[in-house]
Amino acid sequence: MTTPPDEPTAPPPQGGASSGPAKPVPRLHLNKTISVLTAVMGALLFLVAPQFLKNYGIYLLTYWLVFIIATMGLNLTIGYAGQKSLGHAAFFGIGAYTVAILMKAGFSFWLGLPAAALICFAVGLVLGFPALRVQAIYLAFATLGFNTAIWLVMRNEEWLTGGTFGINNIARPSLFGLSLDGNLAYYYFVLAVALATSALLWGLLRSPWGKAFTALRDNPIRAESLGIDIRNYTLLSFAIGAAYAGVAGGLFASLVQFIEPAPFAVSASIMMYLMVVVGGAGYFLGPIVGAAVGVVLPEWLRDVPGVANWYLPMFGAAVVLLMVWLPDGLLSIPDRLRAKREAKKASMARAQAAGKWGAKS
Numbered sequence: 001m002t003t004p005p006d007e008p009t010a011p012p013p014q015g016g017a018s019s020g021p022a023k024p025v026p027r028l029h030l031n032k033t034i035s036v037l038t039a040v041m042g043a044l045l046f047l048v049a050p051q052f053l054k055n056y057g058i059y060l061l062t063y064w065l066v067f068i069i070a071t072m073g074l075n076l077t078i079g080y081a082g083q084k085s086l087g088h089a090a091f092f093g094i095g096a097y098t099v100a101i102l103m104k105a106g107f108s109f110w111l112g113l114p115a116a117a118l119i120c121f122a123v124g125l126v127l128g129f130p131a132l133r134v135q136a137i138y139l140a141f142a143t144l145g146f147n148t149a150i151w152l153v154m155r156n157e158e159w160l161t162g163g164t165f166g167i168n169n170i171a172r173p174s175l176f177g178l179s180l181d182g183n184l185a186y187y188y189f190v191l192a193v194a195l196a197t198s199a200l201l202w203g204l205l206r207s208p209w210g211k212a213f214t215a216l217r218d219n220p221i222r223a224e225s226l227g228i229d230i231r232n233y234t235l236l237s238f239a240i241g242a243a244y245a246g247v248a249g250g251l252f253a254s255l256v257q258f259i260e261p262a263p264f265a266v267s268a269s270i271m272m273y274l275m276v277v278v279g280g281a282g283y284f285l286g287p288i289v290g291a292a293v294g295v296v297l298p299e300w301l302r303d304v305p306g307v308a309n310w311y312l313p314m315f316g317a318a319v320v321l322l323m324v325w326l327p328d329g330l331l332s333i334p335d336r337l338r339a340k341r342e343a344k345k346a347s348m349a350r351a352q353a354a355g356k357w358g359a360k361s
Contacts, residue, residue, distance in 0.1 A: 050187050058183040059255070064295045065190045066252050069197055071275045071287035073244025078273070079281035080205065081237030082217030083131050087143035088272045090150035091120045091242040093264030095249025097154065100167040100259055109173035109254065116246040124242025128235035147266050154261040166260030170253050190251055197244060202284065204240070213237060217282075278322060280329025289330050293319070 050058050074088045095116035102112040130142040154161045161167070172180045173189075180186045204210055212233050215223035224230050253259050271294055279290025297318075301311035326332060 046191055050184055055183050058187050060296065060299060062183070062187045062190050062255055064291055065187075065194045066248050066255060067272070067275065067291040067295050068287050069194050069251070070245045070248035071272055071279075071291055072198060072201055073241035073248075074272055075276050075279075075281060075283075075287050076201065076204075076213070076244070077237045077241035078276055079283070079286065080210065080213040080217060081234065082220075083234065083237055084136060084140040085143045085238070085241070086140050086266065086269045086273060087127065087147035087150075088241070088245050089264045089266070089268035090147040091124060091245035092249040092252070092268065092272075093150060093154055093259075093261070094120050094123060095246030096253040096259050096264070097161055097167070097249075098246070099250035099253045100170050101160065103170060104167060109171070109250075113247060113250040116250040117243045118246075120246030120249075121239045121243040124239040125235050127242070128238035131234050131238065132231055144266055144269070147264075147269050151261055151265050154264060162260070164260060166258055168258040170257045170259065172254045172257070186255065190255070193247065193251060197247065201244075205284065209233075209236075214282075274319065278319060278329055280331030283329065283331040286329055286331050293330075 046061075050061060053061070070088065070092055073091075074085065077083050077085050077088075098116040098119055099109065099112035102115060103109060127143065127146055131139050134142060155163055157163070158165070172186055174180060175189065178185070180189050205213070212223070212228045215226065215228055216230055216233050216237070220230050252263075275290035275294040276286060277290070278293050279286030279288065298311060298315050301307050301315055304311070307314060322330070326336075328335075
């Protein structure tokens with residue numbers, strides 16, 4: 001089976017004569033240039049913008065980055081592997097409590113963060129087994145029950161988690177002798193982690209594993225007929241997504257320096273799911289947009305004059321309207337516009353063909 005070319009090519013010249021290999025459509029190079037420029041501008045924004053913000057603005061950007069990392073993992077589970085999960089906040093909490101408990105016991109943050117990722121990976125692997133038996137809404141309810149169970153453990157096992165009193169005075173790490181206690185220093189550290197985890201995910205999605213995940217999402221039966229072990233890839237989609245949430249949770253614990261069970265309830269899982277869907281499930285940049293809508297937008301609405309008392313209802317209404325008009329998320333807008341253009345061109349071509357056929361007859 002031959003693979004399609006990476007770039008669309010211009011049609012060969014008319015008249016049957018060949019004039020060498022087909023050349024790429026120039027518009028594709030323009031689109032790539034625009035994408036590169038957008039990426040560069042975005043990177044500059046992340047690097048430069050915090051220099052002009054106060055402490056709360058820097059804190060909010062760091063909070064956004066933490067949720068970008070968490071929802072990248074959920075996007076792998078939902079958007080690329082096609083599984084349903086309403087238990088992501090549980091892994092987020094496991095990562096946070098792992099780092100907090102180990103640091104309170106005298107261990108380093110640099111031991112706690114990998115431990116959080118490994119523990120979440122193992123728990124996610126176990127949680128993936130129900131996905132082998134149930135699908136769709138039934139799987140969502142199974143993961144929701146898991147989230148509730150973990151949340152109850154966090155709340156009731158005071159000897160381990162501190163219960164509703166939580167764990168406070170969680171220190172921020174030092175890196176090569178440089179303290180990350182300051183908001184700006186910690187922001188750049190979290191930004192570096194976000195870039196590293198996004199690069200790992202990009203490489204994963206470009207590998208045969210990524211192709212297997214999308215095949216599992218599109219048609220599990222066909223994927224299995226092609227030799228893909230859907231059992232292993234289903235488990236891995238949960239495990240890798242959980243590991244990302246564990247890393248984000250560990251970063252969250254050091255960011256806020258106090259954790260208690262409330263941020264890891266089922267409502268947080270629903271919000272993370274919403275971030276993925278609003279941004280665009282299955283789009284690599286979807287978590288960035290979705291986390292901005294879920295984290296930054298409500299804070300911005302709260303400071304708009306005349307909206308402060310109504311910002312939460314307005315936020316909810318905006319999300320509902322977005323899901324009605326853009327069920328595939330904000331990043332589906334270019335695809336929808338492209339599809340409309342192609343449909344219009346096809347319609348015009350059919351009309352022209354019908355006119356020529358009528359003229360001949």
